[in-house]
Amino acid sequence: MKYQRVDDVPQESVEALYERLSEEARESGYFLNPDRDFAQELIRSLLFNQERYGYWACPCRRASGKPDQDRDILCPCDYRDQDLEEFGACYCALYVDEEIAKGQRESRSIPERRPPEKERSPLHEAGDKPGLSPLPYPVWRCKVCGYLCARSEPPSLCPICKARKDRFERFM
């Protein structure tokens, strides 16, 4: 492994990803935490998780290291938008609402929304939901942002939040 500890991730990699995520957030109507050091500390953790797990597991949750079990907590996680709605920030507060982004309110530690392991619903692979009505095209829902589209396959990247194809579920 290249890095033994999260602090081993070089600052230049952190800066580069910070710029990219800031840009993507701006383009899609999301906001990164306005505290640059805070946001970069989380981004450093994402890069460390990329190194040790192979994907961007949420830094503030314990990842199993097994992609199938961690898919709901790949950043941005399935719980981000609900937490933005209710608390103005995601669980880590990497993503915040406009008020916090403008410094009118501070982000804080919020309760965990992810269900405990035993109560997590088994992950639905695309297209495995029975009893859906016959339509000319299936409707796919992005589990990260709720974007819907009617086409034979989900897009490889969500055009709204850039989540990957495997984050889509069959909706109708």
Add this chain to the structure above:
Amino acid sequence: MNFIHQEGIDRGKVLLFTLSTCIWCRKTKRLLEELKVAYDYIDMDLLEENEQQEADRVLERWNPRLSYPTLVINDEEVILGFKEDQIRTRLG
């Protein structure tokens, strides 16, 4: 279990369950350092797999959801998440 001890003022038994990558865990550690409180922490994500299971069983007693940070004071009081005011009041 291999807790890491941080020297400081004795405010009773202070155990902190953390992830090395978790921002609220890192803030909790910094706050305890600022308050100069002696405490013991364990970064659960840096343990070997067999150690993790043992650590989970211990943590489960205090916090069945296994969320981080979990702060346990004197084997009776539990503070979940980075609750700055509560920690300052209790340990400051």
